[in-house]
Amino acid sequence: MVTCYHCGEECDKTMLVHHDKNFCCFGCKTVFDILNDHELSYYYDLEKTPGTTPQQHKEKFDFLKNEEIVTKLLEFNENGTQVISLLIPAIHCSSCIWILENLNKLNSAVKTSQVNFPQKKVRITFSSEDMTLQELVMLLARIGYKPYISLDDANKEETNTDRSLIYKLGVAGFAFGNIMFLSFPEYFEVNEFWLVRFRHIFRWLMLIFAIPVVTYAAQDYFISAYKGLRSRILNIDVPIALGISVLFIRSTVEILMDWGTGFFDSMAGLVFFLLLGKFFQQKTYAFLSFERDYKSYFPIAVTRLNRVKEAKIIEEQAQVYELKKGNRLLIRNSELIPVDSILIKGNALIDYSFVTGEAEPIAKKSGDQLFAGGRQQAGAIEIEVLKPVEQSYLTQLWSNEVFNKNKESTYESLTNNISKRFTITVLVIALIATLYWLFIDFTLALQVFTAVLIVACPCAIALAAPFTLGNLLRIFGRNQLYSKDSMVIEQMAHIDTIVFDKTGTLTTSAKNVITYEGIVLTEKEQSLLTSTLRASNHPLSRSLYAILDKSNISTLDDFTEKVGDGITGVCNNHQIKVGSYGFVTSQKERGNLKAQSRTTVHISTNDEYKGCYIFYNEYRNSVQEVFDKLKVTAKIVILSGDHNGEKKHLTHILPEDTTILFNQKPKDKLTYIKKQQEQGRKVLMIGDGLNDAGALAQSNVGISVSENVNIFSPACDGILDAARFQDIPVFLSISRKGICIIKYAFIFSVFYNGIGLGYAITGNLAPVIAAILMPLSSISIVVFTTISTYFIGKKLNKKQIL
Known part of the structure; x- marks a missing residue:
């Protein structure tokens, strides 16, 4: 197994040999060259494979051209000197600290830089005459330390520390x-x-x-x-x-x-x-946010299209709060849709998993409505604003009265x-x-x-x-459960009902379990399938490509992709179709198949149906062990926004009397928990995305499971690092x-x-x-x-x- 010298990832798709070192992509090679050319290769001596793979950021930070936005982000701006604090989620080791505190060697316009490791922030002082904020951010992104800048950062208010x-x-x-x-x-x-x-x-x-x-x-x-x-x-x-x-x-x-x-x-x-x-x-842990709202997840600005004379269209960076009904926006690949809107142009493949919990992207056509919080995954699209950001669907998750409820006032302390x-x-x-x-x-x-x-x-x-309780707060924090306050621990001690979200909570987003049902593919068909999947950027295609044999990859004669349906590859007059059942088969065969409730990718070669790959989310380690321990002291409930395609698979790892409910919308989850509380039960809700925000707030204790504790976590009472999921019974027992x-x-x-x-x-x-x-x-x-x-x-x- 060959791993990348810079980031440590497997070189499965491509392998570049440079200076007798292996790299998984041009991005990692470029970062190595940047550090090597500036005599900063000591970065690799501090830690083995300390880097992260840099992504493409072209036009990603165009909003930093807007002086009004830049002014809100800066901490100091006087006499050609600017100071800014940026959240860098990729900070994880001594090499990260060292390189970020030596930015002046990469660009002399940087005067000083100081890392706050617990908060994963870097405070940078730079010359505004020699470098713009956008150029500074792009420099960080190029070396694999892309800052996280949200709408919340541009609207932050000055706070005086209470000493x-x-x-x-x-x-x-x-x-x-x-x-x-x-x-x-x-x-x-x-x-x-x-x-x-x-x-x-x-x-x-x-x-x-x-x-x-x-x-x-x-x-x-x-x-x-x-x-x-x-x-x-x-x-x-x-x-x-x-x-x-x-x-x-x-x-x-x-x-x-x-x-x-x-x-x-x-x-x-x-x-x-x-x-x-x-x-x-x-x-407690001041660097964590337990009171997040939609502003923490939205971009600061988006690209607005303005039509001027002679039908000329110009692009400008507009703040999200300035958007009005009728504005035209350009949403690029992987960008978040900040407002409810209508699709005007382009192929839309929207990932709503962070809002609804549904893992499979949804294809949209021109004229379809798009909701705020979705992420575009198939190139650039043009949309028209239906509602301003304050009235969009995502913000309604915080309009419920449950978010204004003080949990302490409803709980009489011991x-x-x-x-x-x-x-x-x-x-x-x-x-x-x-x-x-x-x-x-x-x-x-x-x-x-x-x-x-x-x-x-x-x-x-x-x-x-x-x-x-103060000692327990610190003990929990050292073990990656960051509690909001001591009242949380008191309430955890009385929990008798535990509600889990499925996607992103019980399952990990990094891996999938994939099985195949159908006629065994020949060696040529497997080679054609792998070669075709390699050309696609669809999430399911990438997941499937990762598990297949890559030894006989060939160059395709033709490749087409129909957004939302599937892909077609041709090589040496052999054709393969990969995608939905309706896409790979004829109309007649389509009618004979029962509606699929599972996430599947179907295969046909030369218009002959072969079979399908079935995707199951891979469950976190020790899930069954966790449930076996929890069922002794609490009732277990699973509420999922996904369809029930994995119900059979899920029941094998759950206790017999577990309640499992699928197709649960955010409001459904909140209502279910409220009914349990009306029956006198003390409810612990464990979820992840925005779709769980209402349920987390309604529950007696709401814990957000996060792959990155510094970024995506809704309003909650505690944030649990996903790596410590197996310790949930221990945390409850210690409480x-x-x-x-x-x-x-x-x-x-x-x-x-x-x-x-x-x-x-x-x-x-x-x-x-x-x-x-x-x-x-x-x-x-x-x-x-x-x-x-x-x-x-x-x-x-x-x-x-x-």
Whole structure:
């Protein structure tokens, strides 16, 4: 097997030998020459076969001639210097980083370039006097690093990074450390030196450090508690705010009255650990987009045809938002149709798989309607706009009310649920203990009341969930499941119904299973078939050509292709037809065949029907194993936009009681999930394309399976790298174990609170005991949750179910 020196692909179709190295195409050879001529061949020393095969990009980036569009894309444009950040999906290794950061050696107009590897972006500073943005993008495309530029990029708004949590965490940490340091003499009862000179100074310094902790660092907890009480809801922030308030007020009174040091160290430590947990919870994967809409998939601009005097037609690059009804557009091969339109000229072969889930391209003739989101696959076509982009079919996928639904508001978190009971219990105990001491010793009543609220502050409960779920977020991310937030993991733990899309989710787009039914072809017929398929660019032709023997390829005497029907090849007076059944046979034979529900390619030689190749999508590795594990804890459903041609094939790998529904439109999928939820079921939807967007948003948890996590993923709660599909049961199992860890942490919290309450109720809560108990409970919860999540996370590497 010969592989390409540049990209590592098999040289099955062509093999070019250049400088004693093998290349699969002229594109890879050209990139090698570019790097070699500029003395950048070190690129190949860093990684073996690091490159990607460059594609043809003629006229692909014509929209970058439009100054208005360029201005929106640029980050900086002044005095002949321009700066832009571009998403490069092909970035994958150290060679990629090295070559992209050495672009100035390929073109001196590039001043600097810096790669952000996690985000797969490169920030380039270049001279606008020596190079245009289009030329820069074409340079990247020529060396195999084509940027991904979408309509969303041209309409992005300036966003200010919210650093308030970091500032609050810094204030709380600084105060906590200093207050602990100032409290050491009190802890160790260093009476001589402490008592004589510095006791009052240290205590007042503690008060000064504590004030910004309460007024600034902890303000979110007070605001949340106030809003909760105003809405008659006892959330977890109510007892936290009450505990912080009591700690601060009692400590301030002790210092003002010179009674003691107070509990400022415990208060600052509590706030610091709470904010640290929130920081872990919020530190998700900012380079992923979980809220994508149609703007993420549409091109920035398209070619608009304008008719001027003397019937002359000029081409111009127009922004998609400027398109109006009646405009004529030129859609080239492989370009996306951005608006609902009518086909005017050309052979249209439209791939709607990204919208409908139907894998087979559809042929259209002049006068037929084309919907937004389809991709042209058979040369250039001319279309006329029916509706502007905001009113097109694809945008309607986001008009459903489900996309405006906040999933968190419909799910009562485990922490808030427990905090209601905890808050009421603590307040009842505090009141009963206070009433008791009012009759026994009036002077101790207030001390007991505040002591109970201090020691029973639910710090461990508040820390358990954010630290556990925050750790799991990072563990999932390292294993290519990128969750939107911690609420997703809580919801995953309660899933009892799992709905899968088929095409692109259970199947991989890279391979097909192809079988042949019919009369065995002779050696000459096989050679003619291979030679004919080689001349076609149709996806099914390419897939079939890839599996056939290529040893006897000959030059055809004649080749014709009828878009949507098939191809014809002639060699040495022998004719072969490849395509639909109606194309390769006579009208009479066509009537005798039952309607085909499978994806097939039929063959006839010299007008004699031979048989057909049947295409089955190849299912991802371990699909059957995944289903066998999932069926133990959940109901499994398959919703597919494809026809039912593969139903028999699919039932062999699915559990017996699996529900399988075909011909499901986007709205059908959404409706099915909604009905399941109305029956009280918790639904996990796993899909891929835009046709799954509504279902992903409606479900309790929506996960998008993606071959490239940085690009095509609809609005969802999580993005799963397709390579980790087999780990779906493990992710669900770890989610359930994560909830168990939180519950165990609650038990530990109750244990600590029980010990502290014993001291508080009896009036024996000394400052040193509170100073030890409260930080110890917080630290122990952090350590326990961190270690526990680490051990259950290791199961992902072992590919085991807990």
